[in-house]
Structures are given as C-alpha cells and as structure tokens.
Amino acid sequence: MMGIRAFTTAMLAAVSTAWASPAHAERLIASISRHQVMVNSSFTGTSIVLFGTVEPDTPTGRLRDAYDIVITVTGPRQALVTRRKERMLGIWVNAASRTFVNVPSYLVVLANRPFNEIGNTDTLRRLQIGLDYFQLPQQIGPDVADVVRDDPYRVNFIRLKTEHRLYGQRTNGVTFLTPTLFRAEIELPAEAPFGSYEADIKLLAAGNLLVRTTSAFEVVKVGFEQFVASAARDFGLLYGIVTVMMALATGWLASVVFRRD
Amino acid sequence: MQIYLPIADLPVNIFLILGMGLAVGFISGMFGIGGGFLMTPLLIFVGISPAVVVASVASHVAASSMSGAMAYWRRKAVDVPLALMLLAGGILGTAAGVWLFAVLRSLDQLDLTIALCYVALLTVVGGLMIAESVRAIIREQKGRPVTPRRGGAHTWIHGLPLKMRFKRSKIYVSAIPVWMIGFIIGFVGALMGIGGGFLLVPMLIYFLRVPTATVIGTSMVLTLVTMASATVMHAATNHLVDAVLALMLMVGGVIGAQFGARAGQNMRGERLRLLLGLLVFAVGLRFAYQIIVQPGDLYSVRLIGVL
Secondary structure (H helix, E strand, O other), rough: OOHHHHHHHHHHHHHHHHHHOOOOOOEEEEEEEOOOOOOOOOOEEEEEEEEEEEEOOOOOOOOOOOOOOEEEEOOOOEEEEEEEEEEEEEEEEEEEEEEEEEEEOOEEEEEOOOOOHHHHHHHHHOOOOOOOOOOOOOOOOOOOEEEOOOHHHHHHHHHHHHHHHEEEOOOEEEEOOOOOEEEEEEEEOOOOEEEEEEEEEEEEOEEEEEEEEEEEEEEOOOOOOOOOOOOOHOOOOHHHHHHHHHHHHHHHHHHOOOOOO | EEEEOOOOOEEEEEEHHHHHHHHHHHHHHOOOOOOOHHHHHHHHOOOOHHHHHHHHHHHHHHHHHHHHHHHHHHHHOOOOHHHHHHHHHHHHHHHHHHHHHHHHHHOOOOOHHHHHHHHHHHHHHHHHHHHHHHHHHHHHHOOOOOOOOOOOOOOOOHHHHOEEEOOOEEEEEEHHHHHHHHHHHHHHHHHHOOOOHHHHHHHHHHOOOOOHHHHHHHHHHHHHHHHHHHHHHHHHHHOOOOHHHHHHHHHHHHHHHHHHHHHHHHHOHHHHHHHHHHHHHHHHHHHHHHOOOOOOEEEEEEEEEEO
C-alpha cells in the first residue's frame, strides 16, 4: 500500500513539475567537419569546424531566449613533468619538478562569451569550465590531486602549453549564427599529438547546465611519416642500420660525383 | 616550404635545414673535419630537441666522413691497423656515451650536460688552437724557420707497455694510449653529437706523433665507424634518430664540403687553423652564455608517458 502511494505521489510530482515548465527540455545536436585529421609531411596545422543546434526535446516544447555554449576539446592523455631551473654554482640547472599525471595533451575551451557571465564560480568549478577550473592532477608525494589555481607550476605548465598552442581558451570561440544554431572552430597546431580527441559540448542557460553531448575525432600520422615513426619505435636496430646505409650511400655518392683525383 | 620531421615531431623549413647543411658542409670541407660541433648547436638553437639533434647528427657526420675517408683511402693515406686499434676503444666509448646519454635523459640533465661538455671542450680546444696558430704565424713573420719535430723525441707515453708498430704511419707506440684516445673520441662523440675530428687530429699528432700524411685519413675512418655505430646504438636504445632530418643534413653537407675543400686549398695552414680555433672557441662561448645567463624561461615541460 505504502509503495503504491509513494509511487503515485512521485508520479504526480513529476507530472506537475513537467507542467510547471513545459518548454524547458532541450536537445543538443552537434557535428564536426572531419572525424580524422591526417598528418603528413606538409602538415602545418589545421582547423576543424563544429556545428551544433539546440532543439526542443518534444514537438510542443519551446525554447528559451538565450543559451550559452561551452566546448572543451581534449586530446590524448599524457604524463608530463614540469621542471624549474635554479642557479647552482653559477649555472642554471633543472632543479625542482612536478609531475602532471593523466592530463590532456591538448586542451582548448571555447565559449560564446566570458566564462564569468556564463555561470558563477561554483558552476564553473563544478563543470570544469575554462583552463582555470579544468582539473590538472599532479603527483604530490603519494597523492594525486589538483592544486590551487595560482600554483606556479600549474600556471607555468599552462603558459608553456599555451605558447605551443596546445592549450588555450577563447571566449569568442563559439558564434551563434541564429539564436539556436552555433558554430565553433577548433584549431589544431602542427604539434598536435596523435590519438583520439573528444569535444565535450555543454549547453547552459542562466548559469545552469541543461544538457551536454560529445563528439570525437582522431589525429593520425599517415604515409611516409607514419612509416618512419613506427619503424623508429618498433624496429630501432633495423632503422638505425638503414639510416647508416643511407649515410654511407650519400657519402659514397658525393665522393664519386665530385671526384677530383 | 615546410617539412614535418617524424621523430622530432615538428615542422621545419626544408631550405633552412638544407642551407645549414651546406654552410656546415662548406666549413667541414675547408678544415677537413666532420662539422658535428657546429651542426649540433645550430640545430639546437633552431628549436629541435637536443636529444634528437645529437642522435641525428651522428648519421650526418658518418656521411661526411664517408666521402672524406674514401678520398683519403684512394690516396693510400689511411693507416688501417692504427684505425682498427683506435676503433677497439672507439666502439666501447660510443657504447658508454650512448648509455650515459640515456641515463642523463631520464634524469632531465641531458641538455645541461651537453651544454657543459660543449663549453669545456670547445673553449679549451679552441683556445689551444688559437694560441698554437698565433705562435706559428708570429714565428713565420719573424722569419725564423719552424723547428722540425725531433724524430726520436720520447714522452711518458712511449714508456707504456704493449708496444705496436704501425708501418704506414712509421710509429712504434703502446696500444694503451691508442685505445684511450679511441675511447674518448667515441664517448664524447656519442654524448655531444660530434665526430670529434677537430679533437682527434691534434691528439694523434701530439700524443702519438702520427705524421700529417696519414693523420686526417685515419681520423676520418675512425669518425666514420664511431658515428655509424653511434647512429645504430642511438636508434636501438633511445629511438631518437630522425632519418628525414639526417637526410637533409647529409645532402646539404656533402655538397657544401666539396666547395669548402676547394676554398681551403687556397689558404695557408696556420691561418686555417687560427680560423678554425676562433670558430670552435666562439661556439664554446655561446654555450657558456646560455647556461650562465638567466634563461628567459625558468620552466620547461617534458613528456614522460602517453596514457
């Protein structure tokens, strides 16, 4: 008896909530221009276009007046060590270091307006919106944890990655073409690591997360570069011998072509 | 035109690398050296990781010493037994250098060690070369004849056991200093990405009294074999040899060397040595500047694993 009553109450509550806000259920649909980026010898970086649209979840649903989009693109995860140089005996040497474990090799956050206008600090931290709030776990003794935002290693790690265009954030990176249709450009530098990338797309309104979706693409080495890189990694000895043969042949050819005696 | 280097993992301008190969090749042909001590710093300053540079330049030096060694071989200016004895130490030294290279790399002190080795070696050798050639030039201008080396002059080196006779070089020395010189050249070569010709030639002349007729040819054979084995060892242990980079350097290098050799023939020996000494010294100072002056960026990031 109790179970049935509880269930009925819950149902009534659910229905009444639905009635109270009939229009507020959105669907987020996104698509990217390319699912595979080929890196060959002439690769100097590229950009991928992401299109998306906000739709009512039900045919009768209505849309809100304004939406916010935050796209977080992450590349393959890596372990990276950040070192700091210090002066010892008059010369600069690598001294202290911090290890960042399981951080994205590539991290770009795009939004349609400044993060602090999209949501309050709590929301940004909870949803990891922006480089400041993205979790970058460090190995600290036996523990793995993210540190405060202004930690010098964290700040300089992000700065160095940003200089290589591997990390970044653009609060004008998402453009609304119509109130519900948006477009974003994901820039991939030449140094973009190989592997699978994920774009996490969040739809927000009035500081609340409504729905999120993901889209993925892959960066692959192709052709000659792929061949050379995998040969160097998997058949090191043979690769070395072939390189030496190439050196000897070049040297021999030069001495024959330019023979003076 | 940009080309992507598969091991260094970055795009470079193909003409820049070829041009550097040509320029260094010109200098190497002019002075009869491999040119690694110039090529390695240049590539590091361009922004390629020192570890990849050292491993890849080894094959470039192998190519330029190959063409040089063949020319000397045809002129019968190679002392084969002496080269073999030097090689016995050289291969061992190369293996030790490659091993230390891997250890220092894992400790994040490789770049600093390379810089320190450059400072120490190049300033000392460059300084000695400048002093020696300036003395020779002054002597010549005073009109005094150069005192010929006394044939039977003995040093402590000649007191060592295990003596061997090297017919083509007309010397009778202990095998121990020969092995040691080979070891040192192989070691610093693998660690610093240099062939060591600029170091080996004076060592053979001053310590072993190898005559000028065979010294360069023999030195080139040693450089060829140590650098070829350094390439193979670096490829097998550290996987850092960039064949695309190496090929561009080789092609530029061997062509440049031909023009350099012609330019070198028109210059006086002392002047040439003074010029080389100044060049070696300047590269050493450049590295000293790099580690003494506060770096523009105190922080660096290095990949330690892919997850």
